[in-house]
Amino acid sequence: MRRNLFRITTIAVAAAFAASACTTSGTPIPASSSALGAVTEYQAAHAGGTLTLLAKSAAGSLDPQVNYTLQYWQLYQSMYDGLLAFKKVGGQESFTVVPDLAAAMPQVSTDGKTYVFKLRAGIKFSDGRPVTVDDVVASFERIFKVSGPTAGTFYNGIVGAEACLATPASCSLSKGVVGDAAASTVTINLTAPDPEFTYKLAVPHASVLPKDSPATDAGIKPLPTTGPYMVASYDPNRALKLVRNPSFTEWSREAQPRTYPDEIDENFGLSVEAEVTAVQNGQADWVFDPPPADRLNELGTTYASQVHVSPLTAFWYLTLNTNLAPFNNLQARQAINWAVDRNALVRLYGGQNLAQPACTILPSGFPGHADSCDYTKGGGTTWSAADLDKAKQLVQASGTAGQEVGIVVQDDEVNKAIGEYLQSLLNDLGYKAKLKPLSANIQFTYIQNTNNKVQLALTSWYQDYPAASDFLNVLLSCASFRPGSDSSINIAGFCDKDIDAQMQAALSLAQTNPGQANQKWSDVDKAVMQKSPLVPVFNPKIIDFTSKRVGNYQFSKQFYMLVGQLWVK
Amino acid sequence: MSRTLTTLTGATGPLDTGGAIAAPPVWGSSGPWRDSLRQLVRNRAATACALLFVLIALACTLAPVYATHVAHTDPFRSNISGTTVVDGQNVQVLTQSITGLSLGVTPIGPTWDPGHYFLGADNQGRDVMARLLYGGRNSLFIGLISALLCCLIATVLGLVAGYRGGVVDGVLSRFFDVLWSVPVYLLAICLSVVLLTSGLHLGPISIDAGSLWVPIVIIGVVYVPYVARPLRGQVVALRNREFIQAAIGLGASDLRIMRRDVLPNIAPTVIVFLPLITAINMLTESALSFLSVGVQPPDASWGTIINDGLSLLYTRPAVALAPGIAIALTAIALNVFGDGVREALDPSARLRGGA
Numbered sequence: 011m012r013r014n015l016f017r018i019t020t021i022a023v024a025a026a027f028a029a030s031a032c033t034t035s036g037t038p039i040p041a042s043s044s045a046l047g048a049v050t051e052y053q054a055a056h057a058g059g060t061l062t063l064l065a066k067s068a069a070g071s072l073d074p075q076v077n078y079t080l081q082y083w084q085l086y087q088s089m090y091d092g093l094l095a096f097k098k099v100g101g102q103e104s105f106t107v108v109p110d111l112a113a114a115m116p117q118v119s120t121d122g123k124t125y126v127f128k129l130r131a132g133i134k135f136s137d138g139r140p141v142t143v144d145d146v147v148a149s150f151e152r153i154f155k156v157s158g159p160t161a162g163t164f165y166n167g168i169v170g171a172e173a174c175l176a177t178p179a180s181c182s183l184s185k186g187v188v189g190d191a192a193a194s195t196v197t198i199n200l201t202a203p204d205p206e207f208t209y210k211l212a213v214p215h216a217s218v219l220p221k222d223s224p225a226t227d228a229g230i231k232p233l234p235t236t237g238p239y240m241v242a243s244y245d246p247n248r249a250l251k252l253v254r255n256p257s258f259t260e261w262s263r264e265a266q267p268r269t270y271p272d273e274i275d276e277n278f279g280l281s282v283e284a285e286v287t288a289v290q291n292g293q294a295d296w297v298f299d300p301p302p303a304d305r306l307n308e309l310g311t312t313y314a315s316q317v318h319v320s321p322l323t324a325f326w327y328l329t330l331n332t333n334l335a336p337f338n339n340l341q342a343r344q345a346i347n348w349a350v351d352r353n354a355l356v357r358l359y360g361g362q363n364l365a366q367p368a369c370t371i372l373p374s375g376f377p378g379h380a381d382s383c384d385y386t387k388g389g390g391t392t393w394s395a396a397d398l399d400k401a402k403q404l405v406q407a408s409g410t411a412g413q414e415v416g417i418v419v420q421d422d423e424v425n426k427a428i429g430e431y432l433q434s435l436l437n438d439l440g441y442k443a444k445l446k447p448l449s450a451n452i453q454f455t456y457i458q459n460t461n462n463k464v465q466l467a468l469t470s471w472y473q474d475y476p477a478a479s480d481f482l483n484v485l486l487s488c489a490s491f492r493p494g495s496d497s498s499i500n501i502a503g504f505c506d507k508d509i510d511a512q513m514q515a516a517l518s519l520a521q522t523n524p525g526q527a528n529q530k531w532s533d534v535d536k537a538v539m540q541k542s543p544l545v546p547v548f549n550p551k552i553i554d555f556t557s558k559r560v561g562n563y564q565f566s567k568q569f570y571m572l573v574g575q576l577w578v579k
Numbered sequence: 580m581s582r583t584l585t586t587l588t589g590a591t592g593p594l595d596t597g598g599a600i601a602a603p604p605v606w607g608s609s610g611p612w613r614d615s616l617r618q619l620v621r622n623r624a625a626t627a628c629a630l631l632f633v634l635i636a637l638a639c640t641l642a643p644v645y646a647t648h649v650a651h652t653d654p655f656r657s658n659i660s661g662t663t664v665v666d667g668q669n670v671q672v673l674t675q676s677i678t679g680l681s682l683g684v685t686p687i688g689p690t691w692d693p694g695h696y697f698l699g700a701d702n703q704g705r706d707v708m709a710r711l712l713y714g715g716r717n718s719l720f721i722g723l724i725s726a727l728l729c730c731l732i733a734t735v736l737g738l739v740a741g742y743r744g745g746v747v748d749g750v751l752s753r754f755f756d757v758l759w760s761v762p763v764y765l766l767a768i769c770l771s772v773v774l775l776t777s778g779l780h781l782g783p784i785s786i787d788a789g790s791l792w793v794p795i796v797i798i799g800v801v802y803v804p805y806v807a808r809p810l811r812g813q814v815v816a817l818r819n820r821e822f823i824q825a826a827i828g829l830g831a832s833d834l835r836i837m838r839r840d841v842l843p844n845i846a847p848t849v850i851v852f853l854p855l856i857t858a859i860n861m862l863t864e865s866a867l868s869f870l871s872v873g874v875q876p877p878d879a880s881w882g883t884i885i886n887d888g889l890s891l892l893y894t895r896p897a898v899a900l901a902p903g904i905a906i907a908l909t910a911i912a913l914n915v916f917g918d919g920v921r922e923a924l925d926p927s928a929r930l931r932g933g934a
Contacts, residue, residue, distance in 0.1 A: 303702070304893035306683025307676045314679040354659035357684045358702065361675045364682060421871060423890045427702050430876050434657035434703070437877075444789055445876050553682070 049099055049263050056562065059578035061271035064285040065298040068246035068278050073228040074217040075152060078159045080472070080570065081298055083214050085252065085276070087566075088269050088574030089235040090217035093127050093146065093196070094208055095265040096568040098575070102375075104566035105476040107208045110265035111141060111218055111236065115208075122203030122521055129194045134257035135220055136240035143189035146196045148221035154181040155225040164210040169199040179225070205520035205527075209475030238269040238574055250276040269574030270562070286555065289316075295557040295578060296571070303423060306360050309555055318554040319363060320565040323373045324472040325481075326355075326365075328432070328545035329457065329501040331465050336410030336441070343542035345408065346466075347385040349401035349435055352393050355547045358427045364553065368546035369393040371481050371535050377524075378478030378531030384539050402439055411440035418457050418467040421447035428468055428547075436466075455496040460503065467501060470550070476568070477520075478531035483513050486538055504543035509534060615847075618923040625919020628912040635909055639715030646709040649693050654713055655877040658704035663687065663695045672696070672704040685894045701887045701898050711901050714879035719909070721795050721873075721880070722861030728799030729856055730849050733806035738845070740807070741814025742837050752811070755804035763801050767863060770797045771872035789875045794867060798860045806852050813845050847924040854920060858913035865906050881906050 069081035074090045077083070087098060095110035097103055109115050111133060116125040133141045154161050154174035162175050174181035188197045200207065210216065219233050232241030239252040252274040260268045276298075280288065286305050288294040290313060301309055309317050330337040330346060337343050352367030359365045366374065369383035369392065381391040388394060405411050415436050419429035429445045436443035448456055457467040474480050484490060488510045490500035516530035538544070554571050556563060561577035619625055646654055661672045665687070676683045686700040698707040740751035758766070774793045779786040786792045817823060818841075826836050867873030868882025876883065881902035888899025 302890060302893075303683060304685075304891050304895075307678075307685060307894065309680075310676055310682030311679035317680055317682070319680065319682070351660060354657070357659050357673055357675070361682060361684045363680060426871075427890075430703055431657045431659060433877060434655070438656070447871060 048103075049097075049267070052260075052263075052268050053562075053577075056577040056579050057270050058272050059270075060273040060275060061296075061560075061573070061576055061578050062294040063274065063276040063296045063298060063573070064280055064288060064294045065276055065278055066280065066282055066285070068244075068250065070246070071227050071229050072232050072241060072244055072250075073156065074214040074233070075149075075158045075219070076156055076227045077214070084570055084573055085239075085250075085274070086214040086217070087237075087569050087572065088239050088266075088274075089237045089241075089252070090214055090219075091133075091236045091266055092211055092213075092216040092218055093129075094212040094216075096212050096566065097264050098267055098566065098572055099264070100564035100566060100572070102567060104568045107212045108262065108264045110212075110262065111146070116198075122205075123200045125198045125200075125207065127196045127198070129196060130261055131194065132259075133236055133261060135234035135236055136255040136257050137220070137234045138257055139220060139234070141218060141236060142221075143191045143194060143196055145221045146218050147183070147187050147189040148223070149216075149218045150187040150198075151181045151183050152219065152223060152225060153215060154178050154183075156227050158215050160210075160213075160215050164213070164215065167200045167202060167204050167207070169201055171201075203521055205517065205524075206475065206477050206479065209477060213474065237266055239274060242273075246278065248278060250278075252276075267575070270577050270579075271574070274573065289555055289557050292557050292559065295560050295576070296573075297555050301553055301555055303360060306364075306553075309553070310363075313555070316556050316558060316560075318556065318563050318565065318571075319551050320554070320570070321366075321375070321549065321551045322472065323376050323476065323549075323567060324470060325368050325371065325373055325549050326359075326468070326470040326547050327368075327371075328547065329464075329467045329469060330543055330545065331463075331501075331503055332541075332543050333460070333503040334463060334465050336408065336413045336415065337465060339408045339410055340542065341404045341408035342410045344385070345401040345404035345439060346436075347539075347542050347545050348397045348404065349439055350432075350545050350547060351396040351435075352547055353395075354431060355428055358431060359424055359548060359550065363551070365548040365550045367393040368549050369539075371485070371538060371544060371546055372478055372531065373473075373481075373549045376473070376478065376481075377476055378482075378528040378535065380532035380535070382532070382536050382539070384536075385542075398438070405439050405441075413441055415441045415443045415465050416446055416463075417443055418446045418448060418453060418462075418464050420450040420453045420468075422450060425450075425468060432466070432468070457501050458498045459496050460493045460498065464501070469501065478528060478535075479513070479517055479520075482531060482534050482538065483517065486543065487513055502543035504538075504541065506538075506541060509537050509541070512537065615923040619919050622919040622922065625916050625922075628915040628919070632909065632912040632916060635715065635905070635912070636719055639712050639719055642709065642712035642716055645693075645712055646706070650697070650706050650709050651694065652706040652709055654705050654709035654879070656705070658700075661704050663690075665690050665692075665695065672700045673702070683894075686891065686898075688895055689897050698897050698901050699895055701884070701895075702891060703887075707884070707898050707901060710879045710884055711881070711905060714881045714884050714902060715905060715909075717791060717874055717878060717880040718861050718864055718868075718882070718906070721791060721798065721864045722857045725795045725799035725802075725860045725864070726853055726857040728795065729802045729860070730806055730853055732799065733803045733810060733852075734842075734845070734849055736803065737807040737810030738814055738837050738841060741811040742818055742833065742841060744815070744818070748811070751807075755808055755811075758801070759804040759808070763863065764866065767797050767801050767867055768870065768872055770801070771867055775872060775875065789878075791874065791878065794864055794873045798863050798867070801863075802856060802859065806849075806856060810845055810848060813848060814841055817841055817844055851917065851921040851924055854913045854917035858910045858917065861913075862906065862910055865902075 065081060069079040071077050074086050091110045093110060093112040094107050097106045097108050111130055112127040113130040114128060116127045118125055129143055135141060153165055155178050157178050165171055166175060168183060169186035170183045171186060186199050223233050230244050230246060232244060235255055238255055238258045240255040242251040242253040244250045254272055282299045282302050285297045285299060286301050289297055330343045332338055356362055356365045356367055370379060372379040383391055383393050386393045386395065387397040417429050417432050419425040426447050429447060433443040433445045456462055457464045457469060471481060471485060484499060486500055486504050488505035491503050491505050492498040512534050516527050516534060519530055520527040552570060559578055562575055564572045564575050566572055646652055659673055662669050663672055672687050673684050686702055687696050688699040690696050696706055701707055736751055740748045775788050778788040823836060823840055826840055864873055864880060865882035868880040869886045874880040874883050884902040885899045891898050
């Protein structure tokens with residue numbers, strides 16, 4: 011997932027393999043195994059008040075099956091529900107999937123291709139109508155009818171999905187998603203086992219909506235919700251106003267806990283500088299956008315008690331086009347990995363407390379991650395320093411010195427600063443580097459399309475769900491490389507048959523032995539880094555700057571700050 | 580009204596005053612140009628501003644000397660992890676905050692030591708003073724060359740349109756109208772976005788996307804109507820004067836009349852326009868570069884340095900202030916000097932001023 015943008019990819023991910031990572035044949039999947047991030051009791055004394063959030067601009071459509079931005083996904087956590095949900099707690103436990111509208115975790119068949127859910131009784135939409143089996147079935151079909159951004163990647167394994175992707179308007183999943191109103195069950199049939207299917211059911215695109223919801227993007231018109239809040243008004247030029255859903259009663263404190271503020275207002279239109287000042291003055295409670303670089307020191311000192319810094323399972327990286335000169339040469343690619351001073355880039359991002367140098371594709375603490383670094387001066391398992399001399403030798407040995415290299419970055423402050431550093435570095439290495447800053451709205455799709463002949467690009471990747479395949483298989487498999495398409499997320503154009511086979515093996519192994527599968531993923535990570543199609547530069551952290559009156563801050567690793575759990579009283 | 584004088588080229592003709600009341604003849608023995616120069620030198624404000632402009636231009640021209648021999652730095656190379664000497668101590672050019680939550684990295688501020696980051700560093704750890712001088716070179720170069728280009732194109736088009744009249748005048752005048760009807764910055768940004776993507780390739784003319792000639796051409800072209808329209812008006816008035824009619828009657832060719840009789844009479848207006856358009860063009864260049872559609876990195880201009888400083892306004896305002904002050908001083912100097920030139924060359928202005 012990209013932090014601010016839709017990820018419009020139609021790659022074929024892990025849908026072809028194995029049953030859920032936690033599957034026990036014919037029995038419910040265990041919901042939780044960790045003791046961290048315990049669910050806390052509701053404290054009624056802190057209920058009430060209006061929480062005021064600020065964002066530079068609105069994030070587009072309100073439709074939970076269409077919108078693919080962190081900005082609204084954070085809010086959807088207290089608005090919409092699917093059959094399953096990521097646990098709404100802080101810490102590592104937030105990666106755990108728990109039953110939400112489903113009464114329990116699904117019964118999974120021994121072949122891993124059939125999931126049976128029992129629908130929880132008594133849940134109503136914000137318009138007062140009860141949630142039924144028909145709503146669930148219609149919602150899955152709607153994912154395809156509205157051409158949801160993950161329809162072709164997350165849900166293409168459902169029986170009948172192929173036809174729905176071909177002709178969305180007439181989508182029918184009569185054999186893929188089968189409802190039994192009498193038994194109050196929903197059965198989902200997959201064409202092949204998918205060890206990550208439960209994760210995919212816990213993201214907002216799998217939200218359950220009324221069966222009569224429009225078969226097109228609802229845009230600025232809000233759809234009825236099941237969670238604690240519903241939309242009272244939405245003007246993308248001014249504000250989004252959420253109020254309490256009168257039909258909501260807490261059914262699972264883990265999946266959809268009661269919230270504290272009576273109202274949440276997200277106001278748009280201020281500059282980030284003005285947003286920070288408003289929170290400092292107590293005129294607002296939180297800023298969605300990253301604080302400007304020149305305000306960080308002030309926030310970290312004068313307002314330290316209001317600042318929350320949390321590591322993200324994400325990485326910023328450079329893509330080196332393996333099909334275009336000079337980076338179709340392995341030594342030239344390795345030279346860049348040796349040359350990039352990760353500490354310098356960390357400084358440009360805001361310093362060592364806002365990012366950590368990266369040397370692997372899988373972020374630290376992520377399933378499958380193992381400390382390893384092939385490109386650090388003096389060796390070691392973590393990155394310590396760049397080796398410019400070695401990089402220059404490799405460039406000379408590759409015979410690519412003197413060639414022109416275009417660097418494509420986004421045109422915001424941090425990206426452009428990193429781009430200028432890279433331009434300077436590549437010129438030092440003997441290339442003729444040109445910087446091409448593009449608007450954030452188009453850069454991500456531009457660098458994916460091979461027709462644009464992008465040699466080197468700076469981009470970032472934020473996890474969709476906690477599985478190693480969401481990084482390695484999505485970003486670097488042969489299936490993810492689609493020449494000529496704006497949706498070719500394998501931007502480096504890397505396709506190594508041996509490594510691809512290793513990834514498929516790891517996906518298969520995940521259904522029976524997740525531990526061994528993760529070990530395999532770390533081997534894949536190492537193998538990929540030796541081929542050097544990417545240069546991982548750092549793992550970012552996020553800053554949440556809240557007003558003085560805000561309490562009960564909790565950070566979910568999956569969906570970040572739990573907005574509805576904040577206290578303003 | 581008009582009066583007869585001997586032009587620089589030796590031709591005899593009237594010095595047009597744009598239809599205003601002509602000044603009484605104040606001729607010295609040395610000729611009108613020298614007289615105008617004397618008038619200009621007597622204008623203290625204009626002279627002081629000319630001197631200021633020359634000093635700024637000279638300082639900017641010496642940018643490589645400053646960077647190499649005084650600051651010992653490469654202003655186009657990132658120096659994020661570098662160190663420098665302040666008060667005899669080695670310090671990081673970009674300092675990590677160590678107070679509170681230790682958030683943020685701040686570039687070194689002005690040291691007022693010419694050898695070590697006189698005006699501090701930008702967020703790439705580059706010497707702001709050195710970049711300011713290099714940036715000034717580009718800003719002044721683009722401003723001056725684009726003004727020359729603009730005046731050249733405008734003079735040719737204004738001359739042809741005004742002298743030929745008829746269809747030629749109609750077509751050229753409508754072209755000016757169309758160009759004039761589009762807001763300058765909007766037009767310049769549109770042209771920049773296109774040319775910065777693919778460069779300019781017109782027959783034998785080929786300009787690379789990142790070249791300084793891209794902003795020069797764009798800025799030179801967008802201001803053409805602002806100069807060409809008044810020039811055309813002057814030529815239309817001149818076209819009906821007796822000395823032109825006499826030249827036509829004597830069988831002189833159009834080209835000769837335009838070159839020998841009309842051009843010398845509109846030359847003072849072009850000269851007056853030159854410093855004023857230079858100032859406007861320099862401001863436009865700075866604005867385009869500030870918007871990232873002018874000079875491209877690693878090259879610098881005063882506009883790009885202000886852009887760099889925007890993200891450091893709270894912590895290191897000098898990065899944005901220094902080029903801002905430089906732009907303001909240069910624009911003021913050129914405008915006051917331009918006014919002085921106008922007063923010296925325009926008799927009606929002298930009349931109004933009581934000269």
